[in-house]
């Protein structure tokens with residue numbers, strides 16, 4: 001029988017560390033495992049540093065201190081110790097089907113029969129990951145946005161044969177940990193997050209390809225425009241409020257929107273001249289050797305936004 005509020009994290013890289021912060025700050029007991037030498041010790045140092053930095057800035061999530069949260073995290077170099085007794089397993093190894101599959105095969109030898117096994121993958125269908133496995137009805141995808149401790153949305157995707165109580169259980173656990181789970185009713189290419197995100201990227205490529213706007217001006221669209229509304233309103237509700245309801249919106253913009261989709265043209269490969277131009281313009285703003293600095297700045301801004309959003313009502 002799995003222990004309540006006990007979570008196993010497999011892989012102590014970027015996403016694994018962040019999941020450890022999510023669960024430990026919500027007082028879940030976390031055991032984290034990695035196979036690469038040094039990854040566990042470096043990862044534990046990094047988890048501590050991230051939590052202390054957030055605490056110092058008043059942005060640590062949950063109700064306990066960084067020092068208290070850290071006591072909830074135990075590193076282990078044995079998968080058996082990591083997953084035994086856990087009620088929820090979050091796999092976070094490299095994005096490689098064979099590797100993930102072997103990790104699940106190993107984990108299912110030791111997990112409780114009532115545990116939920118979730119992968120962080122952004123594009124491998126849970127049916128492919130779980131087919132032929134002993135616990136195939138308990139394996140799902142819980143795909144986060146990076147880093148999950150600052151961006152709470154997580155999409156849950158199940159296989160046609162997943163036990164519905166597994167999806168419901170994952171939703172409850174993720175909610176209890178302070179995340180915002182959404183559930184896909186079926187498997188679809190790109191899941192939900194990437195389907196929307198990649199559509200935006202592709203449209204941006206087309207606008208640059210057609211020399212409609214500069215890269216720097218286009219990149220103002222989200223932070224100073226659409227993103228401000230989307231920080232607290234869904235895309236559908238945004239349209240609903242932009243008219244007197246969705247039917248009114250569609251009566252006004254349905255036809256132009258249909259024409260736009262047609263004019264947007266066939267799919268575009270992210271390569272060639274537009275790619276050169278985007279890379280060059282972005283590099284002028286953020287040289288490649290300053291990317292890490294810029295990521296730290298991004299995470300600081302995300303932490304401030306996370307704090308602000310938690311103050312406001314939904």
Ligand SMILES: NC(=O)c1ccc[n+]([C@@H]2O[C@H](COP(=O)([O-])OP(=O)(O)OC[C@H]3O[C@@H](n4cnc5c(N)ncnc54)[C@H](O)[C@@H]3O)[C@@H](O)[C@H]2O)c1
Nearest residue numbers: 011012013014015034035036092093094095120121144146
């Ligand atoms: N980084 C992102 O933006 C992001 C966002 C959402 C989802 N994801 C997904 O999360 C997963 C992890 O991504 P990441 O960015 O943390 O990768 P990462 O490279 O930072 O970390 C992967 C970790 O897995 C460990 N590992 C490899 N083989 C292992 C094994 N057999 N057992 C245990 N540990 C093992 C590695 O040592 C490494 O520490 C991937 O599936 C990725 O697609 C990543």
